[in-house]
Amino acid sequence: MGEAGVVRVCQIEQAKYGFRIDLANLILSKTASHYGESQLIRFRKEEAGVSQNRCIELLKMKRIDLLYLPPKDALISNFDFIPFDIHAGMLGYRVFLIRETDVERFKKVKTIEDLRSFTGGFGSQWGDFKVFGLNDLPVVGAANTKVLLTMLKHDRFDYFHRGLHEAWNELQAQSDQTKGLIVEKHLALRYPFQVFYWFHKDNDYLKERFEKGLLLVLQDGSYRQLFRKHFDDIVTRANLRNRTIIDIDYPMSDEVRKWLGDDALTPFWLEENY
Template sequence: MIRVSPSVVRYVRGFVALAAACMLGFAAAPAQAEHFDIVYPRAAKSDDPRPVFAKAVLDLAMREAHADYTIRESSDVMQRERAMRELANGNAVNLGWFSMSAKDEARLRPIRIPIYRGLIGYRVLLIRKDRQPEFDKIETLAQLKALTGGQGLGWVDTGILRDAGLDVETATYDSLFRMTEAGRIDYFPRGVVEAWTELQAQRAGNPDLAVENHLLLVYRSDTIFYTSKRDERLARTIEAGLRAAYRDGSYMRLFDSQHCVKQVFERALLAHRTIIYLDNRYLSEADRDIPSEYWMPR
């Protein structure tokens, strides 16, 4: 029989007690909250007004979800198609906001709460200001078909307009303003929450542009957030935050405070416009079932 000295026994007992205490300490320590480093596609121009409200909504959603997060833009400028590829592959960006499209749902994870409450589907036209009398005479879709519109490369809106029988040229976002100014296209449809802000940003380079004041194209559409299909935790966090923001009223307070939204009601004069309704076949059934509380009343 091997005899162990009392000092060794005391040492072993002390070591076991220390190890047990350490294990209990690890078990009792709270898990670190996940940090979300959100990277969205960089716009071609630093003064592009389009990301401003979407970023504000994203920031609100993450705060409402009590998340630990940062929001930053990608190092590279990305047009829509590249941004969607990078997002789907989980490479340079992990979040984007694009028009609702059933096709895009095959490769991305949609967050089905419209950012602009459907106002992206209310489209006014940017035109040369000296052509307003010509547009004043248009009352029907058939008359509008005689003119040529412009839309961005890969935009869902391009398909919607072409499906309606409209002639549409495609180009990059910045080029479309110059093409309208130069008369290479007759009009450039923009969401009512975009038009005046964009016009102001383009004023120096395209001084002859104006928002057409007679027509309004309307179809069910809006911009929503997308993540990679592999980034379900981020998607669920944003979704939960947006729902919470609606419940406590903070989303509507943000929405109503935005300059671009105020201009819709102060300058667009929607009730006085001739409305041309268009169908949007690019929505999924789930898009069509988005609750009415997330849309502007029609």
């Protein structure tokens, strides 16, 4: 870690990273008796909107201490990680942000072939951007992801698929940009998409702390308690049992595939009365 008692991060947007941040702070709290009090702090408060690639470089340079990203070969080669899916498979289920005027068009979509008549928008640096090309889905990419909602609103593409924890939060958090946009009610994409905690290879101390902390929060029930606090309403609102689920291929190497856990296929939160 950089300064004593802090863990530096650059992924700080609450609408997108709130659960990952809260889980990290829970882990730090649960391990404080052994490792000492610590908390996450934002890298350079004056530097907002740091790109994903920039965050990776900052971890390489030891200017931050922790990332929370999907696994890919370059990360596996360069960093240490804990192969535990922070979101318990939830990110593999994607719902669509669309223009309210397009509701009837999307009601006709039943298969991936139908979806190929539409153009998606997505962050070109995000780990699952290649999903579009692999599945022959037209896409408009944007390096500056903050403009995607505005682009959708102004007809640059037809949909912007988001994780269940992201879709409604982003519409609410950016209400000035999202008038006329809604979460589509009948469809969801599904593919194996997980998020791990990543550490510099020289930072065995922090990785060990997170490994022990994860075991603690899983054993004492506080992980599920935090998960329910963040996502119970979203799971209910998403109503996945009554959506048409379109399974799509996800590009991953054998190296990445071997680290994916069972939650990629059987998330506990889809069970009755979890």
